[in-house]
Amino acid sequence: MAAPLAAPLTKLAYQTFQQGKSYFGLAHKTLSSQLLTLLDPPRDRPANRLTPELLLKIQQRLNQLLETDWRDAEQGVYPESLLFDNPWEDFFRYYPALWLDMPQIWGRANQKRYQEFSTQIKTEGYPSYYLQNFHHQTDGYLSDMSANLYDLQVEILFNGTADAMRRRILAPLKRGLEGLEQTPPHQIRVLDVACGTGRTLRLVRGMLPEASLFGIDLSPAYLRKANQLLSQNPGDLPQLLQANAEELPYLDNYFHAVTCVFLFHELPPAVRQRVIEQAFRVTQPGGVFVIADSIQISDSPELTPIMEGFSETFHEPYYRHYTTDDMVARLEQAGFVGITSEVHFMSKYWVARKPA
Numbered sequence: 001m002a003a004p005l006a007a008p009l010t011k012l013a014y015q016t017f018q019q020g021k022s023y024f025g026l027a028h029k030t031l032s033s034q035l036l037t038l039l040d041p042p043r044d045r046p047a048n049r050l051t052p053e054l055l056l057k058i059q060q061r062l063n064q065l066l067e068t069d070w071r072d073a074e075q076g077v078y079p080e081s082l083l084f085d086n087p088w089e090d091f092f093r094y095y096p097a098l099w100l101d102m103p104q105i106w107g108r109a110n111q112k113r114y115q116e117f118s119t120q121i122k123t124e125g126y127p128s129y130y131l132q133n134f135h136h137q138t139d140g141y142l143s144d145m146s147a148n149l150y151d152l153q154v155e156i157l158f159n160g161t162a163d164a165m166r167r168r169i170l171a172p173l174k175r176g177l178e179g180l181e182q183t184p185p186h187q188i189r190v191l192d193v194a195c196g197t198g199r200t201l202r203l204v205r206g207m208l209p210e211a212s213l214f215g216i217d218l219s220p221a222y223l224r225k226a227n228q229l230l231s232q233n234p235g236d237l238p239q240l241l242q243a244n245a246e247e248l249p250y251l252d253n254y255f256h257a258v259t260c261v262f263l264f265h266e267l268p269p270a271v272r273q274r275v276i277e278q279a280f281r282v283t284q285p286g287g288v289f290v291i292a293d294s295i296q297i298s299d300s301p302e303l304t305p306i307m308e309g310f311s312e313t314f315h316e317p318y319y320r321h322y323t324t325d326d327m328v329a330r331l332e333q334a335g336f337v338g339i340t341s342e343v344h345f346m347s348k349y350w351v352a353r354k355p356a
Protein backbone atom coordinates (compact mmCIF):
# COMPACT_ATOMS: atom_id res chain seq x y z
CA MET A 1 0.00 0.00 0.00
CA ALA A 2 2.97 2.32 0.54
CA ALA A 3 3.98 2.56 -3.14
CA PRO A 4 0.81 4.22 -4.54
CA LEU A 5 1.11 6.84 -1.82
CA ALA A 6 4.78 7.54 -2.36
CA ALA A 7 4.41 9.80 -5.45
CA PRO A 8 1.68 12.08 -4.04
CA LEU A 9 3.61 12.38 -0.79
CA THR A 10 6.84 13.25 -2.56
CA LYS A 11 4.98 15.78 -4.69
CA LEU A 12 3.45 17.33 -1.60
CA ALA A 13 6.87 17.48 0.04
CA TYR A 14 8.28 19.15 -3.08
CA GLN A 15 5.45 21.68 -3.26
CA THR A 16 5.86 22.49 0.43
CA PHE A 17 9.61 22.84 0.05
CA GLN A 18 9.18 25.21 -2.91
CA GLN A 19 6.47 27.17 -1.17
CA GLY A 20 8.78 27.64 1.81
CA LYS A 21 11.52 28.99 -0.47
CA SER A 22 9.04 31.22 -2.26
CA TYR A 23 7.68 32.76 0.98
CA PHE A 24 11.20 33.20 2.23
CA GLY A 25 12.24 35.06 -0.94
CA LEU A 26 9.17 37.28 -0.76
CA ALA A 27 9.64 38.01 2.95
CA HIS A 28 13.29 38.87 2.39
CA LYS A 29 12.52 41.24 -0.48
CA THR A 30 9.68 42.95 1.37
CA LEU A 31 11.76 43.44 4.50
CA SER A 32 14.82 44.69 2.67
CA SER A 33 12.87 47.17 0.53
CA GLN A 34 11.07 48.51 3.63
CA LEU A 35 14.38 48.87 5.40
CA LEU A 36 15.84 50.66 2.40
CA THR A 37 12.90 53.08 2.26
CA LEU A 38 13.37 53.80 5.97
CA LEU A 39 17.14 54.25 5.94
CA ASP A 40 17.55 55.80 2.53
CA PRO A 41 14.25 57.21 1.19
CA PRO A 42 13.92 56.76 -2.58
CA ARG A 43 15.06 59.57 -4.83
CA ASP A 44 14.89 58.57 -8.47
CA ARG A 45 14.43 54.87 -7.79
CA PRO A 46 12.23 53.23 -10.44
CA ALA A 47 8.59 52.80 -9.41
CA ASN A 48 7.23 49.36 -8.55
CA ARG A 49 5.87 47.94 -11.82
CA LEU A 50 4.11 44.94 -10.32
CA THR A 51 0.34 45.36 -10.73
CA PRO A 52 -1.96 42.72 -9.12
CA GLU A 53 -2.67 41.30 -12.61
CA LEU A 54 1.02 40.91 -13.30
CA LEU A 55 1.58 39.30 -9.92
CA LEU A 56 -1.16 36.79 -10.68
CA LYS A 57 0.40 35.96 -14.06
CA ILE A 58 3.80 35.50 -12.45
CA GLN A 59 2.31 33.19 -9.83
CA GLN A 60 0.64 31.10 -12.56
CA ARG A 61 3.88 30.80 -14.49
CA LEU A 62 5.72 29.81 -11.32
CA ASN A 63 3.13 27.09 -10.56
CA GLN A 64 3.48 25.79 -14.11
CA LEU A 65 7.27 25.65 -13.76
CA LEU A 66 7.00 23.60 -10.58
CA GLU A 67 4.49 21.27 -12.21
CA THR A 68 6.88 20.67 -15.14
CA ASP A 69 9.79 20.19 -12.74
CA TRP A 70 7.84 17.58 -10.80
CA ARG A 71 6.64 15.84 -13.98
CA ASP A 72 10.17 15.53 -15.40
CA ALA A 73 11.37 13.95 -12.15
CA GLU A 74 8.37 11.65 -11.97
CA GLN A 75 9.00 10.52 -15.54
CA GLY A 76 12.58 9.69 -14.65
CA VAL A 77 14.37 12.39 -16.62
CA TYR A 78 16.32 12.98 -13.38
CA PRO A 79 16.09 11.53 -9.87
CA GLU A 80 13.46 13.00 -7.54
CA SER A 81 16.22 13.68 -5.01
CA LEU A 82 17.44 16.49 -7.33
CA LEU A 83 14.22 18.39 -6.59
CA PHE A 84 15.32 18.76 -2.99
CA ASP A 85 18.96 19.56 -3.60
CA ASN A 86 19.68 22.77 -1.73
CA PRO A 87 22.88 24.32 -0.34
CA TRP A 88 21.60 24.46 3.26
CA GLU A 89 25.03 24.83 4.83
CA ASP A 90 25.73 27.92 2.72
CA PHE A 91 22.32 29.30 3.51
CA PHE A 92 22.89 29.25 7.29
CA ARG A 93 26.49 30.34 6.95
CA TYR A 94 26.06 33.24 4.53
CA TYR A 95 22.55 34.58 4.99
CA PRO A 96 23.70 37.02 7.73
CA ALA A 97 26.54 38.16 5.43
CA LEU A 98 23.97 38.97 2.77
CA TRP A 99 22.30 41.47 5.13
CA LEU A 100 25.64 42.90 6.18
CA ASP A 101 26.51 43.50 2.51
CA MET A 102 23.27 45.35 1.80
CA PRO A 103 24.27 48.87 2.87
CA GLN A 104 27.19 48.71 0.41
CA ILE A 105 24.86 47.50 -2.35
CA TRP A 106 22.35 50.27 -1.64
CA GLY A 107 25.12 52.88 -1.53
CA ARG A 108 26.50 51.86 -4.92
CA ALA A 109 23.03 51.54 -6.48
CA ASN A 110 21.91 54.97 -5.24
CA GLN A 111 25.07 56.67 -6.40
CA LYS A 112 25.11 54.72 -9.67
CA ARG A 113 28.57 53.36 -9.01
CA TYR A 114 28.57 50.34 -11.29
CA GLN A 115 32.22 49.44 -11.77
CA GLU A 116 33.66 49.40 -8.29
CA PHE A 117 36.11 46.80 -7.06
CA SER A 118 38.07 46.53 -3.79
CA THR A 119 41.71 47.49 -4.16
CA GLN A 120 42.91 43.93 -3.51
CA ILE A 121 40.87 42.56 -6.44
CA LYS A 122 42.93 42.04 -9.59
CA THR A 123 40.98 43.37 -12.53
CA GLU A 124 43.70 43.15 -15.21
CA GLY A 125 43.15 40.79 -18.09
CA TYR A 126 39.34 40.68 -17.96
CA PRO A 127 37.24 42.04 -20.82
CA SER A 128 35.90 45.50 -19.99
CA TYR A 129 32.25 44.39 -20.38
CA TYR A 130 32.84 41.95 -17.52
CA LEU A 131 34.16 44.51 -15.01
CA GLN A 132 30.75 45.48 -13.69
CA ASN A 133 28.92 45.16 -10.40
CA PHE A 134 26.27 42.98 -12.06
CA HIS A 135 23.20 42.88 -9.76
CA HIS A 136 25.07 45.59 -7.78
CA GLN A 137 27.15 42.75 -6.36
CA THR A 138 30.08 43.82 -4.22
CA ASP A 139 33.25 43.14 -6.28
CA GLY A 140 31.20 41.92 -9.23
CA TYR A 141 32.09 38.29 -9.90
CA LEU A 142 35.61 38.67 -8.61
CA SER A 143 35.63 37.92 -4.86
CA ASP A 144 35.11 34.82 -2.75
CA MET A 145 32.39 36.59 -0.78
CA SER A 146 30.53 37.40 -4.00
CA ALA A 147 30.73 33.68 -4.89
CA ASN A 148 29.47 32.71 -1.44
CA LEU A 149 26.47 35.03 -1.70
CA TYR A 150 25.58 34.54 -5.37
CA ASP A 151 23.35 31.48 -5.14
CA LEU A 152 21.48 32.93 -2.18
CA GLN A 153 20.92 36.20 -4.05
CA VAL A 154 19.64 34.41 -7.16
CA GLU A 155 17.34 32.16 -5.13
CA ILE A 156 15.83 35.18 -3.39
CA LEU A 157 15.46 37.08 -6.68
CA PHE A 158 13.52 34.18 -8.25
CA ASN A 159 11.59 33.20 -5.11
CA GLY A 160 13.41 29.90 -4.77
CA THR A 161 13.01 28.73 -8.38
CA ALA A 162 16.56 29.22 -9.74
CA ASP A 163 17.34 25.49 -9.74
CA ALA A 164 13.90 24.58 -11.07
CA MET A 165 14.67 26.89 -14.02
CA ARG A 166 18.17 25.42 -14.43
CA ARG A 167 16.68 21.91 -14.42
CA ARG A 168 14.71 22.76 -17.56
CA ILE A 169 17.89 22.19 -19.56
CA LEU A 170 18.04 18.56 -18.40
CA ALA A 171 15.24 17.06 -20.52
CA PRO A 172 16.54 18.61 -23.80
CA LEU A 173 20.08 17.68 -22.82
CA LYS A 174 19.05 14.06 -22.26
CA ARG A 175 17.15 14.00 -25.56
CA GLY A 176 20.16 15.55 -27.27
CA LEU A 177 22.33 12.67 -26.07
CA GLU A 178 19.96 10.01 -27.36
CA GLY A 179 21.58 7.78 -29.94
CA LEU A 180 24.80 7.53 -27.93
CA GLU A 181 23.85 4.20 -26.36
CA GLN A 182 26.97 2.59 -27.89
CA THR A 183 29.23 5.18 -26.23
CA PRO A 184 30.38 4.19 -22.71
CA PRO A 185 28.70 6.69 -20.30
CA HIS A 186 32.03 7.98 -18.97
CA GLN A 187 33.09 8.88 -22.51
CA ILE A 188 30.17 11.25 -22.96
CA ARG A 189 31.51 14.77 -22.61
CA VAL A 190 29.37 17.71 -21.56
CA LEU A 191 30.64 21.29 -21.19
CA ASP A 192 28.87 23.96 -19.14
CA VAL A 193 29.93 27.41 -20.37
CA ALA A 194 30.00 30.10 -17.63
CA CYS A 195 29.45 27.45 -14.97
CA GLY A 196 29.61 30.02 -12.14
CA THR A 197 29.33 28.33 -8.73
CA GLY A 198 28.59 24.96 -10.32
CA ARG A 199 24.84 24.65 -9.67
CA THR A 200 24.11 23.56 -13.26
CA LEU A 201 26.95 21.03 -13.30
CA ARG A 202 25.67 19.62 -10.03
CA LEU A 203 22.24 19.11 -11.57
CA VAL A 204 23.74 17.59 -14.74
CA ARG A 205 25.82 15.27 -12.52
CA GLY A 206 22.57 14.18 -10.80
CA MET A 207 21.14 13.14 -14.18
CA LEU A 208 24.37 11.81 -15.76
CA PRO A 209 26.33 10.32 -12.86
CA GLU A 210 29.06 8.86 -15.08
CA ALA A 211 29.51 11.44 -17.83
CA SER A 212 32.72 13.47 -18.12
CA LEU A 213 31.71 16.97 -17.13
CA PHE A 214 33.60 20.18 -17.87
CA GLY A 215 33.01 23.76 -16.79
CA ILE A 216 34.59 27.09 -17.71
CA ASP A 217 34.11 30.51 -16.20
CA LEU A 218 36.04 33.78 -16.12
CA SER A 219 35.86 34.10 -12.35
CA PRO A 220 38.49 32.26 -10.30
CA ALA A 221 36.43 32.88 -7.15
CA TYR A 222 33.30 31.31 -8.65
CA LEU A 223 35.35 28.35 -9.89
CA ARG A 224 36.74 27.82 -6.38
CA LYS A 225 33.19 27.82 -5.09
CA ALA A 226 32.11 25.40 -7.84
CA ASN A 227 34.97 23.10 -6.93
CA GLN A 228 33.78 23.05 -3.29
CA LEU A 229 30.20 22.32 -4.28
CA LEU A 230 30.99 19.66 -6.87
CA SER A 231 33.51 17.82 -4.70
CA GLN A 232 30.60 16.96 -2.37
CA ASN A 233 29.21 14.72 -5.14
CA PRO A 234 30.33 11.12 -5.38
CA GLY A 235 32.03 10.18 -8.65
CA ASP A 236 34.47 12.04 -10.83
CA LEU A 237 34.97 15.75 -10.34
CA PRO A 238 34.07 17.92 -13.31
CA GLN A 239 37.12 19.53 -14.88
CA LEU A 240 36.94 23.25 -14.21
CA LEU A 241 38.98 25.82 -16.10
CA GLN A 242 39.27 29.57 -15.95
CA ALA A 243 38.62 30.74 -19.49
CA ASN A 244 36.78 33.26 -21.59
CA ALA A 245 33.74 31.79 -23.35
CA GLU A 246 34.84 33.80 -26.40
CA GLU A 247 37.91 31.54 -26.73
CA LEU A 248 37.02 28.10 -25.41
CA PRO A 249 40.24 26.21 -24.66
CA TYR A 250 39.08 22.93 -26.25
CA LEU A 251 39.57 21.07 -29.51
CA ASP A 252 37.03 21.36 -32.30
CA ASN A 253 34.14 18.86 -32.15
CA TYR A 254 35.11 17.71 -28.62
CA PHE A 255 31.80 17.70 -26.72
CA HIS A 256 28.65 15.67 -27.20
CA ALA A 257 26.72 18.50 -25.57
CA VAL A 258 27.30 22.08 -24.45
CA THR A 259 25.10 23.96 -21.99
CA CYS A 260 25.04 27.62 -21.01
CA VAL A 261 22.82 28.99 -18.25
CA PHE A 262 22.13 32.68 -17.48
CA LEU A 263 25.12 34.05 -19.42
CA PHE A 264 23.87 35.66 -22.63
CA HIS A 265 21.94 38.53 -21.02
CA GLU A 266 25.23 39.63 -19.42
CA LEU A 267 27.11 39.90 -22.72
CA PRO A 268 27.25 42.68 -25.31
CA PRO A 269 25.67 41.63 -28.65
CA ALA A 270 28.90 40.95 -30.55
CA VAL A 271 30.23 38.84 -27.68
CA ARG A 272 27.00 36.81 -27.67
CA GLN A 273 27.69 35.89 -31.28
CA ARG A 274 31.32 34.95 -30.59
CA VAL A 275 30.32 32.69 -27.69
CA ILE A 276 27.70 30.92 -29.82
CA GLU A 277 30.31 30.42 -32.55
CA GLN A 278 32.70 28.93 -30.01
CA ALA A 279 29.99 26.61 -28.70
CA PHE A 280 29.41 25.48 -32.29
CA ARG A 281 33.12 24.87 -32.84
CA VAL A 282 33.58 22.63 -29.78
CA THR A 283 30.33 20.66 -30.26
CA GLN A 284 30.58 17.35 -32.12
CA PRO A 285 28.64 17.02 -35.38
CA GLY A 286 25.21 15.80 -34.29
CA GLY A 287 25.79 17.21 -30.79
CA VAL A 288 23.46 19.56 -28.97
CA PHE A 289 23.75 23.07 -27.52
CA VAL A 290 21.24 23.97 -24.78
CA ILE A 291 20.87 27.57 -23.61
CA ALA A 292 18.86 28.84 -20.66
CA ASP A 293 18.49 32.55 -20.11
CA SER A 294 15.97 35.25 -19.30
CA ILE A 295 12.61 35.51 -21.04
CA GLN A 296 12.44 37.97 -23.96
CA ILE A 297 9.81 40.52 -24.90
CA SER A 298 8.62 38.66 -28.04
CA ASP A 299 7.39 35.64 -26.10
CA SER A 300 6.30 37.34 -22.89
CA PRO A 301 5.07 40.85 -23.87
CA GLU A 302 2.84 41.05 -20.78
CA LEU A 303 6.01 40.99 -18.66
CA THR A 304 7.65 43.87 -20.56
CA PRO A 305 7.39 46.28 -17.58
CA ILE A 306 9.35 43.84 -15.44
CA MET A 307 12.00 43.29 -18.11
CA GLU A 308 12.31 47.05 -18.61
CA GLY A 309 12.79 47.58 -14.88
CA PHE A 310 15.23 44.70 -14.45
CA SER A 311 18.05 46.28 -16.41
CA GLU A 312 18.30 49.26 -14.10
CA THR A 313 17.12 47.82 -10.80
CA PHE A 314 19.67 45.01 -10.98
CA HIS A 315 22.35 46.73 -12.99
CA GLU A 316 22.34 44.53 -16.07
CA PRO A 317 23.82 46.83 -18.75
CA TYR A 318 23.33 44.41 -21.70
CA TYR A 319 19.96 43.02 -20.67
CA ARG A 320 17.76 45.51 -22.53
CA HIS A 321 19.37 44.64 -25.86
CA TYR A 322 19.17 40.94 -25.00
CA THR A 323 15.41 41.07 -24.47
CA THR A 324 14.88 41.79 -28.18
CA ASP A 325 17.89 39.95 -29.58
CA ASP A 326 17.20 37.32 -32.22
CA MET A 327 19.01 34.36 -30.71
CA VAL A 328 17.70 31.96 -33.38
CA ALA A 329 19.32 34.08 -36.09
CA ARG A 330 22.57 34.08 -34.10
CA LEU A 331 22.49 30.29 -33.69
CA GLU A 332 21.74 29.81 -37.39
CA GLN A 333 24.50 32.22 -38.36
CA ALA A 334 26.94 30.06 -36.37
CA GLY A 335 25.73 26.94 -38.24
CA PHE A 336 23.31 25.36 -35.79
CA VAL A 337 20.15 23.73 -37.15
CA GLY A 338 16.85 22.33 -35.82
CA ILE A 339 16.56 25.18 -33.32
CA THR A 340 13.63 25.05 -30.92
CA SER A 341 12.76 27.30 -28.00
CA GLU A 342 10.52 27.13 -24.95
CA VAL A 343 9.69 29.35 -22.00
CA HIS A 344 9.36 28.43 -18.33
CA PHE A 345 8.49 31.02 -15.66
CA MET A 346 11.05 33.83 -16.11
CA SER A 347 13.44 31.92 -18.36
CA LYS A 348 13.75 30.93 -22.00
CA TYR A 349 15.54 27.97 -23.56
CA TRP A 350 17.02 27.31 -26.98
CA VAL A 351 18.03 23.86 -28.11
CA ALA A 352 20.18 23.68 -31.24
CA ARG A 353 21.98 20.89 -33.12
CA LYS A 354 25.25 20.92 -34.96
CA PRO A 355 24.58 19.23 -38.30
CA ALA A 356 25.67 15.60 -38.29
Ligand SMILES: C[S@@+](CC[C@H](N)C(=O)[O-])C[C@H]1O[C@@H](n2cnc3c(N)ncnc32)[C@H](O)[C@@H]1O
Pocket residue numbers: 130141166193194195196197198199200216217218219222243244245246260261262263266
Ligand atom coordinates in the same frame (compact mmCIF):
# COMPACT_ATOMS: atom_id res chain seq x y z
C1 LIG B 1 24.65 35.14 -14.05
S1 LIG B 1 26.06 34.14 -13.79
C2 LIG B 1 25.48 32.53 -14.25
C3 LIG B 1 26.31 31.44 -13.57
C4 LIG B 1 25.75 30.02 -13.71
N1 LIG B 1 25.70 29.56 -15.07
C5 LIG B 1 24.40 29.89 -13.06
O1 LIG B 1 23.56 29.16 -13.58
O2 LIG B 1 24.20 30.46 -11.99
C6 LIG B 1 27.09 34.57 -15.13
C7 LIG B 1 28.43 33.85 -15.09
O3 LIG B 1 29.07 34.06 -16.33
C8 LIG B 1 30.46 34.26 -16.10
N2 LIG B 1 30.92 34.99 -17.28
C9 LIG B 1 30.55 36.20 -17.73
N3 LIG B 1 31.16 36.51 -18.88
C10 LIG B 1 31.95 35.44 -19.18
C11 LIG B 1 32.83 35.13 -20.26
N4 LIG B 1 33.04 35.97 -21.25
N5 LIG B 1 33.47 33.94 -20.24
C12 LIG B 1 33.28 33.07 -19.22
N6 LIG B 1 32.46 33.30 -18.18
C13 LIG B 1 31.81 34.48 -18.16
C14 LIG B 1 30.50 35.00 -14.79
O4 LIG B 1 31.77 34.91 -14.19
C15 LIG B 1 29.39 34.32 -14.01
O5 LIG B 1 29.88 33.21 -13.29
